[in-house]
Amino acid sequence: MKQGETAVAVLWWRGAFQSEKYKPIYRCKTYKCLYFKKREATALKSLRKTFSLLLATTMLIVSTAACTSGTNNGAGSTASTAPSAGGATETAGSSEQEEITLDVFSMLSNFSGEQTGWFAKVIKDKFNINLNIIASNLEGGGDVKFATMMAAGNLGDLVIFGDDGQKYLDSIKAGMLVDWTKDGLLDSKGQNILKYAPKAIEKNKANFGGGSSVYGIGFDVGDDKPGPSEAKDLTYNPNLRWDLYEKLGRPEINTMEDYLPVLKQMQELEPTSESGRPTYAFSMWADWDGNMMVLTKAWAGIHGFDEGDGFNPGGFSLVSADKDEYQGVLDEDGYYMRGLKLYFDANQMGLVDPDSMTQKFEDVVNKMKDGQLLFTFFPWLDDTYNTAEHMAEGKGFALVPFKEERTFSYGYDPYGGNRVWAIGSKTKHPDRVLELIDWLYSPEGNMISSNGPEGLGWELKDGKPVLTAFGEQALPANDTAVPEEFGGGTWKDGMSQLNNSTFKTTNINPDNGEPYDYNLWKSTLEKSPTKLDQDWRAAMGGALTAKEYLEKNNQLAIMRPLFTGTPPSVISDELEQKRGQVAQVIKQFSWKMIFAKNEAEFNKLRQEMLDKAKGLGYDEVLAWNVEQNKKVFGYRKQ
Amino acid sequence: MKAAIRPQSSMSRRSGSLIPDKFRLFLFASPFLVLILLFSYFPLYGWLYSFYNYRPGFPLSETPFVGLQWFKAIFSNPTQTQEVMRVMRNTLAMSTLGILTSVFPVIFAIMLTEIRTTWYKKTVQVLTTLPNFISWVLVYSIAFMMFSVDSGVVNKWMIALGFQEMGINYLAQDDHTWLAMTLWGLWKGLGWGAIMYIAAISSIDQEQYDAAKVDGAGRFRMIWHITVPGLMPTYFVLLLLSIANFINNGMEQFFVFQNAINKDHIEVLDLYVYNTGMLGFNFSFATAISMLKSIISIVLLFFANQLSKIVRGESII
Numbered sequence: 021m022k023q024g025e026t027a028v029a030v031l032w033w034r035g036a037f038q039s040e041k042y043k044p045i046y047r048c049k050t051y052k053c054l055y056f057k058k059r060e061a062t063a064l065k066s067l068r069k070t071f072s073l074l075l076a077t078t079m080l081i082v083s084t085a086a087c088t089s090g091t092n093n094g095a096g097s098t099a100s101t102a103p104s105a106g107g108a109t110e111t112a113g114s115s116e117q118e119e120i121t122l123d124v125f126s127m128l129s130n131f132s133g134e135q136t137g138w139f140a141k142v143i144k145d146k147f148n149i150n151l152n153i154i155a156s157n158l159e160g161g162g163d164v165k166f167a168t169m170m171a172a173g174n175l176g177d178l179v180i181f182g183d184d185g186q187k188y189l190d191s192i193k194a195g196m197l198v199d200w201t202k203d204g205l206l207d208s209k210g211q212n213i214l215k216y217a218p219k220a221i222e223k224n225k226a227n228f229g230g231g232s233s234v235y236g237i238g239f240d241v242g243d244d245k246p247g248p249s250e251a252k253d254l255t256y257n258p259n260l261r262w263d264l265y266e267k268l269g270r271p272e273i274n275t276m277e278d279y280l281p282v283l284k285q286m287q288e289l290e291p292t293s294e295s296g297r298p299t300y301a302f303s304m305w306a307d308w309d310g311n312m313m314v315l316t317k318a319w320a321g322i323h324g325f326d327e328g329d330g331f332n333p334g335g336f337s338l339v340s341a342d343k344d345e346y347q348g349v350l351d352e353d354g355y356y357m358r359g360l361k362l363y364f365d366a367n368q369m370g371l372v373d374p375d376s377m378t379q380k381f382e383d384v385v386n387k388m389k390d391g392q393l394l395f396t397f398f399p400w401l402d403d404t405y406n407t408a409e410h411m412a413e414g415k416g417f418a419l420v421p422f423k424e425e426r427t428f429s430y431g432y433d434p435y436g437g438n439r440v441w442a443i444g445s446k447t448k449h450p451d452r453v454l455e456l457i458d459w460l461y462s463p464e465g466n467m468i469s470s471n472g473p474e475g476l477g478w479e480l481k482d483g484k485p486v487l488t489a490f491g492e493q494a495l496p497a498n499d500t501a502v503p504e505e506f507g508g509g510t511w512k513d514g515m516s517q518l519n520n521s522t523f524k525t526t527n528i529n530p531d532n533g534e535p536y537d538y539n540l541w542k543s544t545l546e547k548s549p550t551k552l553d554q555d556w557r558a559a560m561g562g563a564l565t566a567k568e569y570l571e572k573n574n575q576l577a578i579m580r581p582l583f584t585g586t587p588p589s590v591i592s593d594e595l596e597q598k599r600g601q602v603a604q605v606i607k608q609f610s611w612k613m614i615f616a617k618n619e620a621e622f623n624k625l626r627q628e629m630l631d632k633a634k635g636l637g638y639d640e641v642l643a644w645n646v647e648q649n650k651k652v653f654g655y656r657k658q
Numbered sequence: 659m660k661a662a663i664r665p666q667s668s669m670s671r672r673s674g675s676l677i678p679d680k681f682r683l684f685l686f687a688s689p690f691l692v693l694i695l696l697f698s699y700f701p702l703y704g705w706l707y708s709f710y711n712y713r714p715g716f717p718l719s720e721t722p723f724v725g726l727q728w729f730k731a732i733f734s735n736p737t738q739t740q741e742v743m744r745v746m747r748n749t750l751a752m753s754t755l756g757i758l759t760s761v762f763p764v765i766f767a768i769m770l771t772e773i774r775t776t777w778y779k780k781t782v783q784v785l786t787t788l789p790n791f792i793s794w795v796l797v798y799s800i801a802f803m804m805f806s807v808d809s810g811v812v813n814k815w816m817i818a819l820g821f822q823e824m825g826i827n828y829l830a831q832d833d834h835t836w837l838a839m840t841l842w843g844l845w846k847g848l849g850w851g852a853i854m855y856i857a858a859i860s861s862i863d864q865e866q867y868d869a870a871k872v873d874g875a876g877r878f879r880m881i882w883h884i885t886v887p888g889l890m891p892t893y894f895v896l897l898l899l900s901i902a903n904f905i906n907n908g909m910e911q912f913f914v915f916q917n918a919i920n921k922d923h924i925e926v927l928d929l930y931v932y933n934t935g936m937l938g939f940n941f942s943f944a945t946a947i948s949m950l951k952s953i954i955s956i957v958l959l960f961f962a963n964q965l966s967k968i969v970r971g972e973s974i975i
Contacts, residue, residue, distance in 0.1 A: 196715055604938055607918065609918075635735065635738075637735075
C-alpha cells in the first residue's frame, strides 16, 4: 500500500507540474487527490519541495522493485497500476482510464521490449495501454520461456499462443488463463468478438472450454466462403529473384530439385550483393525450428503437406492438406528427406550461406535487404527486398512455380485458426485486456493493425479506402519515417509486433466493402503496376497475383476448416519425453547433413540420424501422430 | 590453539555475557551453517522432481508419481545410454584438458614477473585480466565477429592472403571442439589465474635470488631452482581445488558456442541437462540425469580419499 500511495503522488505530481498531457487522465476524483489539490492552493511552494523529495524516494523504491520484478517495464506497471488497488478509478471513457503496461507474452513475436511507433501510439491513445512484449522466439527459443513462465505461475497479461496444442491445453488445465465467460466479461467487453467471430467463440467453448468456458480465440477468423483464403501470396511460395530468372530466359522447372541449376546460374549472373557481399540461394536460420527444421519442412509445404493435421498437436508426420495422405518426417522418399538432400546438393554447389547455422533470423532479414539472397519461401520476407525503388527497376522476388507444385493453402475458417489470443489469469486488468483483443477483432482494429491509422497510410475516398502517398511508400514494411503526430519512428519499426492476426485480411471489411488487405483494394489494383509486376504478369499468362496463378493452374492444396467439437488429443508424458529427445536429434542431424562434406558423409549421417531417432522412440511417436491424423481424415469427410 | 581461545573467553567473561562459550562459538558459525543449508542442502529438495512426471505450471502434488521410471530410462534404452556416455566423455575430457592447461597461468605469471619494464608489464597484465570480466555471451559475439563468413575478420584475411579460397564457418566445425573450447577458456582465464601466482612469487624471499646471483646463476636457473619450487605449494592447492570441481565445467560457455555441428562434442553434463530439460521439455528426466553428477562427485571423493590414505597414510573423511 505504501508503494501505491507514493505512486499516486508521483503520478499526480507529474500531472500537476510536468506535463499538460497528463492532466485529463488524473482528473481529481479521489479524496487523496482532492486533498493534495487543496494543499496545493495554500502551500504550493513547500509542497513542491516535499514532492521532489518524495519523488526521489519513490524512484529509489521503484528502482529496487525493478530488481525483483525483472524489467523496468514491469516496475512501471506495478507503480502505475497501484492506484486501482485502492479502488480509485472506475471510468467509462478510454481517455480517462489509468495508464497501464501490459505484459504480452507472444510465442510468435520476433521482437521483445516495449512496442513503439505508430501502433504503440494508437493503442496508447485509445486505451492508455503500453505493450511490453516478451517474445519466446528471442528468449531461448522453443518452449524455454513458456516453461519458465508456467513454472512461475504467470503467463503475463495478454498471451499469444503459436498453436492450440499441448501448451494451450496445459495452460488451461493449470488455471493460467482467464475464463472469458466469468462475471460476464465477454458479454460486457467482447461485443465485437461476439458480433464478428461468433463461431470462433463457439469452437473454443466446444473444443477447449468443456462446452461453457472460453479461454481464448483463434486467429485468422474468416468469412464463411469456399476457396483459398490467402491474399496475393501463399504461406509458402518458391520465390526467386525475378529479374535474374528472366535474364536466364526463364528456364522450365519441373521438380523441386530443378531449382538448383537455375539458382546456380543466377548466382553466377549476380555474384555479389549491393554492398559487395557474396550472394547465396539459401540463407537459413535455426531460431524457429521445433520438431524439425522449419526451412526443410517448407519443401513439404509447397507440395501440400504440413506438420500435423491442423487439429492435433504436431509431431513427426507430414499431412496432406486435402488428401488422406501422410508421410513420416524420416521417410526415405518423403519431402523432408528430399529437402535435406536438396540443401546438401545446394551446399556442394556453393548455394548455401555458410553462416546459416550460426546466424539468427534478424541477420537473414538484413542479408535479404542487401540483396544477398536469391530464393525465399516466405512472401512476407520478399517485402524486405521488394521496395518501391527496386520494383520500379524491375528487381525483386516473385513466384517461380514448378510443375509439380501444389502449395499448401488454408481455406476460409470462420472458426478461427490455431494461433490463439488469450488472457493470463494473473492479470490485474482482464477487462482491459479483453477490451484490447475485442478492438483488434473489430473492423476498425483490424484495418488499423494491418494498414495503419486512417490518414497516415490510407484514407477514404467516396467511402472506399485508398493508399496515401505515404502509404504507397511505406507499405507493407518499409523504413519510411512516420510523422511525429502519428508516433514517429519508422513505419516498419512501428508495426504491430504482436505478430498475430485476428481476421483474415482477405475478409471484406463491412465498413467499406473492400478487403482489409490493401493489395486487393480496387484503388490499388487499378493503379499502374510496377515494372516487376508487369514483367511477372506478362510471363505468367496474365495472372495478377501468385495466388491467382496457382489457383488457375490447380496448384493449390486447400485445407478446409474443421470443426470437431472435441479438444485435440493429448500426448502421453512418456511419448512427449520421446518426442522432445527425437526432435533434438532430427534437428541436429538435419543441419549436419546439409553441411556434410561429401555424399558418403551425408549418407553416414543420415543412417546415424535414423538409428538415433529410432533408438529414442521415433516410431512410437510417429505411430501416435498417424493414429490422430487418421481420426482427422474421418472428421474431414463429415 | 588453546592459547588462542583462552584470552578471548576470559574477555567474554569480563564483558558479562550470558551466553556460555561453547554456544557462543556455535553462534559465530551459525550464519555460515545457514548459508550451507540454504545453498547446498535445500536445493536437494529439487531431486523430488525426478520421481514425478513434472509439467511446469502444475504443483508437484498434481503430477503423477512415477518412481524410478526416469532412472531406468537412462539405462533401459541403449541409444539413451550411449547419449549419456557421450555426454560424460565430453565432460571428463574437457575437465581433464582444463586441468592440464592449469600450468599455463603459472608459466605466464613467471614470465610476467621477469619483465623489467613496469608500464609494459602493467599493460599486459590488465589486458590479459580483462577478458575474465567479459560474459560468455559477449565472448561469443566477439567470436562471431571474428569468425563469421560474411563479415568476419579472420575469413577476410585468410582469403586476402590466399590461404583459403572461400569463407569457412569456423564456428560450425566439429574438428578439435574440445581443444577449441579449452583455448577459449584459457584466453578468458589466463590473466585472472595468474594473479594468485604473481602474489606467490612476490612473497618468495628475495635473499634466495641474491644468493643465487652470487653463486653465478642466470635467469633461467633462478626461475627453475627458486621461483618454480616456491610456487609449487600454491599450485598444488589450486590443483586440488580444481579436481574437486572436476565435474562442474559450467554450461554458459558451451551453451553459447553450441550448434548442430559441434553438439556431439560440446555437450557437457550441465548443458545436456539444460537441453533435455528446457529445450526437450522434460524436467523430470533432466533432473534424474543431473543427479548423475552427484554420484560421480561422490565416487571421485572416495577415490581421492583412498589415494590420500595410500600415499599419505591419512584420510580426509
